[in-house]
Amino acid sequence: MDIKRKELLITSFALFSLFFGAGNLLLPPLLGYNSGDDWIWVTIGFMITAVVIPILGIFAHARLQGTLFDFGKKVSPTFSLIYCILIYIIAVAIPSPRTAAATHEIAIFPAFGTSPLLTSSIYFLLVLVFVLNRSKILSLIGKFLTPFIVIMLLAVISIGLFSSEFSTGISQFETPIATGILEGYQTFDAIGAVVVGAVIIISLNFKNMAVEAYSSKRTLIRKSGFIAGLGLFVIYAGLISVGAYYSSEININADLSSDMQRANLLRHISISALGEFGNTVLSILISLACFTTAIGIVAGTADYFKGLLGDSQTVYIVTAILASVLGISMGQLDFNSIIVVAIPVLLFIYPITIVLILLNVLPEKIATPLIFRTVVLVTFLFSIPDVIGFVSPSEGLKIVTDYIPFSSQSLGWVLPAFLVFVISSFIQQKMKKR
Template sequence: MANTVSNAPSEQTAEPRQDTASANSRGDAQGLSATRLNGRHRLVVAFTFFSMFFGAGNLIFPPLMGAQAQSAALPATIGFIISAVGLPILGVLAVASAGGFEHLASRVSPKFAAMLAFVIIMAIGPCFAIPRTATTSYEMAITPFVGENNRLALLLYSIVFFALSFLLSQHPEKLSKSLGRFMGPLLLVLIAVMFVSCIFIGHGALGKPFGDYANGSLVYGFVNGYQTMDLLAALYFGIVISANISQFGVTDTKANRHETGIAGAGAGILLILIYAALSFIGAVSGSIKSANGKDDTGATVLTNLTTSAFGSIGTAFVGLIFVLACFNVCTGLISTCATYFENTFPTVFGHPVKYRAWSVFFAVFSFIVSNAGLSAIITVSLPVLGALYPIAIILVLLNLVEKPFSSKFPRVYFWTVLLVALFTIFDCIVKLLAVFGLPMTSVSRALATLPLYDAQLTWLIPAAAGIVIGVIDSAIRSRHQAK
């Protein structure tokens, strides 16, 4: 997930304004707006779409999946692509068609929309995504040279990392003109180099899948795709993509949605190719040196491969790329979260709180969380994402059937989201207590007996019940209103 939530529109400003002017002049003459983008503009929008999703975090999960799935890497990758590519693109389309995330979530209730927005911002910001940028870059750039579990090195590195990121976040427009334009291509070149190296590097045959991938690799790949957090980010990106397309002159609603779909397809193809390559890289790396799913991460898997292929020089180069990429993402996310909080909470306990104060808070908060280490952040984030993702999936899917179904039975939004949230949040609490050493053994055992629980898809049952209840409730309310 990249940092262009706040920067993407500004990067497009100069050129789109010129095109918009010409498009508007044509529209004034003909009484119509443009109905399609030309090929060059479609490519620009598709790459903008791609850059908004792809950050350093997206680099670390497919390799670990491939390292553990081994010979079952293909079905695991398919499952991962469904949740890490398909769902986010559907999310962008859903938000664009709804006119913004707030409008989409308000179909449940306005208070729910505000609460969910807050939780998502915290998840893709200071609780998980921002700290992960420091720990990921540390593991790629520093760990190979100072060794594992060097807490002092992580502390010093994260202090410098967040201090510099905070300073640069005060001028985000300069970031988009420097790092933002080069890091995407550099990361793509890096992946291509590693992929080609895997074809020619000597390695043994892929082994049997182990860990969670020993059984049901496709399903676990799907669940592991939650870790990219891209569906949650897509709930904010959709309106940005739609606005960028409008800047090119396509203001007609139907045409705009069509172009959003084309841009999403282009970005999706890029993501599919890259995730497939990263999964293959991870599988090859795992055949060279086995990865421990509890202690190792995708960063470790990539380091194992680059060290084997290029030695310390290659590892240092890869580490430098990760530092720059993570720094870029971190700076953008700090500015995004600070902007959101400045607009949403302009005062705290009666005192005004400006952008700079919020950015200080998020930098310090993220620094503290980052020193828990990458493995700890991932371990804690998975139950939380397991609670949020089903809710987001329900909102997106109900929006996709808005005209033929959801609009006729509007109460399905409330009941489906309510029942799904009750289950996923309760399950999240139980898992988090276990992570922090307070297991509810009897409750965990009871949950484990539920259908589809091992596949982490039990939420489909309350979702189905919510749809049925929502249809009945809507029908009853409709009859009362008719009377």
């Protein structure tokens, strides 16, 4: 079946919008602001974990066309089950509530002065309504919400760059590329890829999308992933560059608390680009971008547990309700507090997610169960010092990590995972020749 242009655009826009949430909008400008004249190098690192890896995750979904469970089943069914449960718990406990916190801090509180509890309650009630009507999710987000979000983002970026003096400050980062890579973790885009990719696949199965054949779905999802990735690249690069070029015009440290640095920097940029109307634009932009991401996370979580427990619609509804209640509870924290809580969690789960994505993109004759098991095990083991080093640093740990390349950048897992992949592949080839 030929893929219609309309279906391609709707799916591409929906993918972009499900990715693009609170962190995706608030993190890049501050990253650019602090990177100064190194903003290009920071952008390169950021793109690796916030664009390239997530889109490869969508490509892996296009190939597997299953659920998140399929990503880890070559390691073992037990591992995959534990991994899936962890991913979905993390998704509904951190990035989903973070969208409500960002919406409250930027769009709701400045205008109405209401409590975080009221904001998160109304917010997740609306999320629940959309999730329970999930057959309309792809169409609504793809046709209406995302084009509006993209137009407003491009307006803020283009006018902001045009009106800036194109002067940057001095970089605050010793290793700009590594900083960009780790900041990309905070977007949760790799986790988003494995979660919302399944949402896209399930949504395509509804009659209104009429895409049936495996090959047609694979082509549609891969093309949509590429287009969505291109959109993310343009927006991220634009937001980072705007933050860098406004670093000489805006002093966010003089009169603003650290908790609100990201929100206020983006607000200043919007006002500089669009005048006082920029406040309204930013409020609408944040609300829509965050809302669509929360829908994707809650729907993806409900889909997984529905499939896990006998394809029960009751399980889907109950899971969606529980995820929304958790969102209300965690959504009362401020945005910065949620980021701080997320860092050790991401240092643990993100490396495993990255290697699972990369291995699932490779041909099956290369990425065998042996390769999966050895690479994932080594990645897990070498991620532990990064987590411990962040939570409870000590001199004893430093003695160990000094011998691990890139460990000082919390990337100590990278080289060991690559080396064990090469060694395991060599052993595997030798075994085949016997």
